[in-house]
Amino acid sequence: MTTFLSGISIVCFVASYAVALGCEASRLVFRSGVRGMVMVGFAAAGLVAHTLFLGWRAVSESTVPLSSPFDWYLLAAWLLAAGYLWLALTNPRTPVGLFLLPVVLALVGAAVLASREPFLQSPAAQVWARIHGSFNLAFSVSVALGAVAGMMWLIQAGRLTRKQPPLKGFRMPSLERLALVTHRTLGVAAWTAVAGFVSGIVLNAVKLPESVPWTDPVVMRMGMVVAWLVVADGVTLATRRRPGGDRIAAWLSVASLMVLAGSITWGLIAPTRHGVPAAAIQAGMPEVSP
Amino acid sequence: MTATATKAATTLSLVGGTHRTVPLELRERLAFSAEQAAAALVAFRERFPGREGVLLSTCNRVEFYAAGEHEAAAPPAEELVAFLAECRGLDPGRLAGVLTRQADEAVVKHLFSVASGLDSMVLGEPQILGQVKQAWSLARDNGTSGPLTGGMFQAALRTAKRVASETAIGRERTSIPSVAVADFAAAVFEQFDDKRILLIGAGKMAAETLRYLRAGGARDVTVVNRTASRAVELAARLGARPGSFAELAAELVAADLVVSTTGASELVVPLSLFERIERARGGRPLVVLDLAVPRDFDPAIGERPGVWLYSVDDLAAACNANRHSRKREMPAALAIIEEETLRFMTDVHHRATAPVIEQLRAGWSETGDLELERLFRRLPDLAETERVEIRQAFERYAAKLLHPPLVSLRSESQSGPPLGLLDALRRLFQLRE
Numbered sequence: 001m002t003t004f005l006s007g008i009s010i011v012c013f014v015a016s017y018a019v020a021l022g023c024e025a026s027r028l029v030f031r032s033g034v035r036g037m038v039m040v041g042f043a044a045a046g047l048v049a050h051t052l053f054l055g056w057r058a059v060s061e062s063t064v065p066l067s068s069p070f071d072w073y074l075l076a077a078w079l080l081a082a083g084y085l086w087l088a089l090t091n092p093r094t095p096v097g098l099f100l101l102p103v104v105l106a107l108v109g110a111a112v113l114a115s116r117e118p119f120l121q122s123p124a125a126q127v128w129a130r131i132h133g134s135f136n137l138a139f140s141v142s143v144a145l146g147a148v149a150g151m152m153w154l155i156q157a158g159r160l161t162r163k164q165p166p167l168k169g170f171r172m173p174s175l176e177r178l179a180l181v182t183h184r185t186l187g188v189a190a191w192t193a194v195a196g197f198v199s200g201i202v203l204n205a206v207k208l209p210e211s212v213p214w215t216d217p218v219v220m221r222m223g224m225v226v227a228w229l230v231v232a233d234g235v236t237l238a239t240r241r242r243p244g245g246d247r248i249a250a251w252l253s254v255a256s257l258m259v260l261a262g263s264i265t266w267g268l269i270a271p272t273r274h275g276v277p278a279a280a281i282q283a284g285m286p287e288v289s290p
Numbered sequence: 291m292t293a294t295a296t297k298a299a300t301t302l303s304l305v306g307g308t309h310r311t312v313p314l315e316l317r318e319r320l321a322f323s324a325e326q327a328a329a330a331l332v333a334f335r336e337r338f339p340g341r342e343g344v345l346l347s348t349c350n351r352v353e354f355y356a357a358g359e360h361e362a363a364a365p366p367a368e369e370l371v372a373f374l375a376e377c378r379g380l381d382p383g384r385l386a387g388v389l390t391r392q393a394d395e396a397v398v399k400h401l402f403s404v405a406s407g408l409d410s411m412v413l414g415e416p417q418i419l420g421q422v423k424q425a426w427s428l429a430r431d432n433g434t435s436g437p438l439t440g441g442m443f444q445a446a447l448r449t450a451k452r453v454a455s456e457t458a459i460g461r462e463r464t465s466i467p468s469v470a471v472a473d474f475a476a477a478v479f480e481q482f483d484d485k486r487i488l489l490i491g492a493g494k495m496a497a498e499t500l501r502y503l504r505a506g507g508a509r510d511v512t513v514v515n516r517t518a519s520r521a522v523e524l525a526a527r528l529g530a531r532p533g534s535f536a537e538l539a540a541e542l543v544a545a546d547l548v549v550s551t552t553g554a555s556e557l558v559v560p561l562s563l564f565e566r567i568e569r570a571r572g573g574r575p576l577v578v579l580d581l582a583v584p585r586d587f588d589p590a591i592g593e594r595p596g597v598w599l600y601s602v603d604d605l606a607a608a609c610n611a612n613r614h615s616r617k618r619e620m621p622a623a624l625a626i627i628e629e630e631t632l633r634f635m636t637d638v639h640h641r642a643t644a645p646v647i648e649q650l651r652a653g654w655s656e657t658g659d660l661e662l663e664r665l666f667r668r669l670p671d672l673a674e675t676e677r678v679e680i681r682q683a684f685e686r687y688a689a690k691l692l693h694p695p696l697v698s699l700r701s702e703s704q705s706g707p708p709l710g711l712l713d714a715l716r717r718l719f720q721l722r723e
Binding site (some may be wrong): 031033156159160161163164165166168172173174175176177239240241242243244245246247 | 455457461476477478479575607612615
């Protein structure tokens with residue numbers, strides 16, 4: 001059993017998600033009676049492998065899922081993959097995987113590039129670190145879901161504006177439902193992002209004197225993301241009762257994912273003291289990316 | 291080859307006319323009500339005893355499917371034409387000129403196409419399948435459906451299900467009201483039960499569109515008309531609430547979906563009117579199905595954010611796109627029909643071999659029994675279990691000898707009745723005809 005679990009690699013679930021994505025894309029090309037089963041089967045197999053991989057890491061590395069940037073990205077991808085599987089089962093005719101699975105694969109890709117070093121050692125700081133990580137996870141997942149709904153809204157609205165019948169095998173949810181999701185996810189994303197940032201400030205205070213400076217790239221980029229999300233949510237709320245408010249919300253949701261993706265890319269390449277164990281800094285070890 | 295062997299033992303025959311071949315005026319007179327169809331089937335049973343018959347009568351077609359076997363072969367087409375003319379009190383000469391006749395495999399292929407909606411006025415429409423089922427059921431009830439028509443109609447239903455599930459021929463909608471509601475209004479709104487529907491005018495498409503909206507859950511429906519009494523009358527007929535045309539602006543503010551079908555020669559809702567009420571709507575999306583010709587809504591209103599305006603031309607274009615989409619599925623549907631026709635005809639042709647096989651089996655069995663009796667008389671000390679073993683060995687031997695000719699007959703049945711093989715078997719084993 002141990003050999004089996006330790007043998008599960010990232011390739012296992014990435015390959016399963018990729019096949020499920022390929023099945024979703026094939027909706028545009030041909031009809032098939034068995035595609036739905038194959039798609040859900042591969043997505044479920046990927047999710048099981050993904051779960052076992054995270055579980056095995058938690059046991060073998062004595063870590064919890066949010067203990068390193070690597071685990072954080074993988075957990076975010078797991079949440080979105082689980083969401084996809086649920087949507088694929090409850091709405092089999094909606095090609096939601098075409099939008100959601102690329103985000104899942106991108107997050108797994110970010111995990112591969114991210115550091116596997118645990119964030120912190122101190123027990124007091126770990127509690128705040130988990131709160132901080134959880135809020136950041138919640139807002140990132142909300143942004144991703146909102147962007148998917150926003151993209152689908154724009155595609156559906158484009159089709160309705162051009163007065164074309166729906167594409168075969170590409171039936172989108174109604175604008176009403178998609179607008180509801182974009183509005184709600186933007187709101188959730190904004191407030192969990194604020195909570196994540198505030199908990200980050202508390203965490204920084206708890207682990208003084210080895211705190212992360214305000215000028216640290218991670219602090220700056222997270223500050224920008226939080227500011228963007230709060231402004232985006234404010235604009236969405238202000239325009240909701242105006243003509244075209246849903247379109248503005250859809251565009252802002254998509255733009256929010258772009259901002260988050262830019263922030264993650266920046267985080268992967270810029271050196272930082274964020275999340276680096278104090279002992280490592282004191283020992284003069286190199287700084288890591290989150 | 292004997293004279294009997296050259297004749298197929300089973301025959302299928304079809305006489306009928308559709309919207310393509312029979313003028314509407316004659317089609318109306320030829321059509322059968324359910325009672326008339328039942329009476330016609332009873333008359334058929336009396337006129338052609340031992341034959342099978344199914345009458346399919348819809349608003350677009352009247353077709354009589356007849357079948358028979360051996361001595362009681364299906365009646366000739368001309369007799370069926372005369373029979374239909376007699377049933378409806380029409381001149382047989384006039385009918386003979388417009389009704390089409392088909393025989394055997396062509397009958398099967400035609401029925402499978404009809405049941406699958408490929409021969410319908412609207413390609414792929416599903417209602418015909420129910421009508422085919424009803425026709426068969428009526429024939430069963432009146433004792434004119436037997437193994438041949440039963441098998442053929444059962445196969446037709448299976449074929450129609452295959453065409454529906456394996457192709458998209460019936461998926462896309464092709465009527466303006468259904469496309470308006472399913473492909474456009476339902477793409478904007480998740481549900482209609484919490485939406486306010488406004489009908490402006492009393493055009494013929496209003497009621498049909500409302501039927502689809504009601505099926506989607508619409509409950510809150512208001513009808514306005516320039517003539518107040520007409521609005522009240524329409525509202526009562528459609529189960530809606532009458533509104534005042536003078537308060538059209540207020541109704542537009544409250545509405546989520548508007549179906550407009552007035553006969554007005556000028557715009558009923560100009561852009562200036564919409565601009566006045568736009569702010570009061572609070573940014574709620576508005577779907578407008580302008581089914582009037584000339585249009586009731588200024589097309590510029592469709593450019594306003596949150597407004598989804600569709601005219602008859604827009605919806606007709608979507609219907610045409612759907613029709614083209616259905617046509618693209620034709621080759622796949624026809625392939626299924628070919629496959630199912632071959633399967634059914636193989637079974638039908640194979641049925642003709644049954645008497646010969648039965649005689650062959652009976653002859654061998656009789657010879658085997660005689661030989662066994664002689665053997666058991668010579669070996670009186672055999673135990674009962676040994677006798678059973680020997681008897682079973684004889685039966686297995688006979689079955690194995692019979693297997694190759696059976697396979698050959700089945701294989702030959704795919705390309706028609708295996709008359710040559712049957713004749714050869716009869717002559718080789720001296721079977722009676």
